[in-house]
Amino acid sequence: MTAFDPRALRDAFGAFATGVTVVTSRLADGSRIGFTANSFASVSLDPPLLLICLAKTSRNYANMTGAQGFAVNILAEDQKDVSNTFAKPVEDRFAAVLWQDGPAGSPVFPGAAAWFDCTTDKIVDAGDHAILIGRVAGFENFGRNGLGYVRGGYFTPSLEAKAIRAANDAEARISVVLERDDEILLLPVEGGGFALPSTILGDRDPLEAMETDLQRQWGIEMTGGYLFSVFEDRASKQQNIVYRASAEGGAPLEGRFFALDALPMEQLATPQTADILKRFVAERSLGNFGVYFGNETEGHVHPIARKA
Missing domain, CATH: 3.90.79.10 (Nucleoside Triphosphate Pyrophosphohydrolase)
Structure with a gap:
């Protein structure tokens, strides 16, 4: 098996420009979780599927893989502050953003560029990550430009x-x-x-x-x-x-x-x-x-x- 320097490989992956999302979910006890992520992609229109990738070392791994669903909020280009909030250990991240429950129960952001509320369709093991495939139960597109991310920094x-x-x-x-x-x-x-x-x-x-x-x-x-x-x-x-x-x-x-x-x-x-x-x-x-x-x-x- 070929061994690569992890940092060099991560930097090379970082050459691909992506959008920035906040993934949210509501747990069985009613509490909310959310975190910033850019490993997101659409999968299928029929049925409506999308995916996110989550590291097995993430503190959200157990909760996310055990949840019934999750939402993906695509951040607008003026929401870098929201991205930063959900990327840090803040006591109440949701206090910094306007949110509401989506049709499948996960928190969604009306101020985002778009959001998708999903039920968990499948979880696929993928090395040191897991791929969570979600079936879209509802979505909203607000027509705003998304916040970009490439080589470790934001762009608009x-x-x-x-x-x-x-x-x-x-x-x-x-x-x-x-x-x-x-x-x-x-x-x-x-x-x-x-x-x-x-x-x-x-x-x-x-x-x-x-x-x-x-x-x-x-x-x-x-x-x-x-x-x-x-x-x-x-x-x-x-x-x-x-x-x-x-x-x-x-x-x-x-x-x-x-x-x-x-x-x-x-x-x-x-x-x-x-x-x-x-x-x-x-x-x-x-x-x-x-x-x-x-x-x-x-x-x-x-x-x-x-x-x-």
Whole structure:
């Protein structure tokens, strides 16, 4: 039997983008349980079946495999706080979300993108997991975009699409707040000062453009990539799309990493760069990243990543 490094295999599986769900159930004594999960898939329309995968080491394993049914709540893109709540050992997770009993008895969330309430149809042993196949007893689709998850982080499809549309209206520059070991990579600019790594988008995909040029020009590999800011510089009529991401090991070909508490704020090339870094440091300390939309002086931060 081939042996793989579990962490490396998990990271490879994480390249597949999924949605985020909260699975709920009501136990025989009337109590409720719920947990965040992204191992979910539709199975069949006739009969209506879906599945979730549950680790045998999960503290919910005995309850879920012994329950008569379960519900799958597909979270909307503004429900990262709900995802975080149900992923942590909170005393009463259900106090943080609007819920009601579904037709088969499990709690469902009216504020979600969609929900499915199921009776347990079959449980299949699958290595260190069990596959729970549910027969849909009722569902509701609210027409909202779902919250995405890939490579260990959330993404929001509608905001990503908005950034692409903005980039198509004018020449776009892609920049990245690149973090490694509590430090940020800054590059020297002609005439003095520092700037974020950036490149012109052209007709390329934004993240692919940034990843390619980081490797080619500065010898740095980036992982992840989450939308952080989209703004228009009205003087130059240029769209700016800023991501936040992590950097792999190795020294950059130019520039250097600065500690978060020692960023050269007075030496940054533009006031916008200073604003971006100040906001990054503040939101990082709270675990509360949002996405800014506006221009170089005013706009609005969409609070899509509220701390649970």
